[in-house]
Amino acid sequence: MNPSCDCAGFCRDCGLEHVLPAEPALPYAQELMVALELRGSIGLDACADPRLSLEYLFGPARGQMFGVLAYRDASGQAGVLKAFSGQYNGVWEVPGWVPPILDPAEFARTIALDEPRIKDLTRRMHGLGVDDPARLAMLAERRGLSRNLMDRIFGLYRLTNFHGQTKPLAEVFTGKAMPTGTAECCAPKLLHHAAVHGLIPLGLAEFYFGRENRSATRRHGQFFAPCAEKCRPILGFMLCGLEGRVDG
Template sequence: MPTQQQHISQGYCQNCGRDHTLGMAEAEKHCYELMKHLEEHRTIDLFPANATRDPQLSTDFLFGEARGKMFGILTCRTREGARVNLRAFSGQFNGRWQVPGWAPPLFNVEDMESLTADVEKTIKRMGREILHPDCSRQQQQDVRRQRRELSRELMKEIHSLYRLFNFRGKEETIFTAYIGQNGIPNGTGDCCAPKLFSLAARKNLIPLGIAEFYWGRENSSKTRDHGRFYPSCLEKCQPILGFMLCGLEELHAAINQ
């Protein structure tokens, strides 16, 4: 059985010079309820139209070649005292960034699609060039180098679309919020915790607890198992969660007075 101390979201904030953390609290219980729903209904479609669930939101693919993904719940309190639960899945779900009832990404999806469409076509074309039988070894090396440079530039532009919010009403780009040492990894900001905290901050909610679990076939590196809880990841989440959690202690102190 996971404990609140074992599975927390945490990070260091360079703005205030403090570590910020949030444990599981009641979020663990609500995650078990979500697991039960996923087990029984095999879908993340929480609001089906006319009782017909969207087949693209089935969880079956998580147990195949695509493998599983992380899910998370953030329990919150409104300023008036009502309880609210927010849900998130990591990254995209079967190619979708947005699903009703789930936290959105940290960027405008239309802006992302506009930015990536043409560049991704070019990158795929370069891949075909490399595999062409008439492409010499030197040409292959040149195209691979150009493709790497293009991919790096695209990732910088993608990261520029992300907007992070915290509980002091502050907004940062991922470039200014990230405090890791070795550059910003691909996928930073796409995990459950950043999605949940950003949504809570924008909705003026006060987070009380967070829990994240893995659902589906184990990942290729065998570090994630079906149905198990995990803390927010060290490489992608902790370097931005310090900023995102900043101000939460003061909110907790205010509601406990």
């Protein structure tokens, strides 16, 4: 196994990198791929929501990342958590999969006011000349609204680590500018869920599933490390507190 698929990030509190290996989770990831292909859906049963069909991953939207986390609970019982990145075909919560870190209802309330305003500005800007002062004013207004909305969305995320510390996403992120979708990938979803429920992760693996991405860097069934842009800058905090507990 390529060690670069491990889950890792620099922890500011400890001044070092925390690492969770991919290897212990790989057999469960393989099992999940087989199960998904058999079912043809990420739903648990045959009469699942049609939006959960795997066809979605092979259409214009292309594939997305999935992840599994192998764990041991407080009584020593082993288990596996699974996650899909972000929303699946517009669905945040699917039984059998870990939920998003944010509250979907709060998310809906947050975007309800500004998203239509942003779309309306985009619509009104169409047909105006590039240097039209009206268009430039709308462009500036849209930029401000988008930036503000993004900050408020980031404000919905509070991350918990294995010391039981909970911090707002903006305090955890070690990079410069937070990309859209930070904390929506599989690794943060899985680690947060494990930390909140007192589960000790043994391994975490992420794989790409579906039609290859536009730049053809991600192909069906391939394993990847958690992403460098959104995940690495938060994983140091999220993995903190695990050392010494994994083999205990």
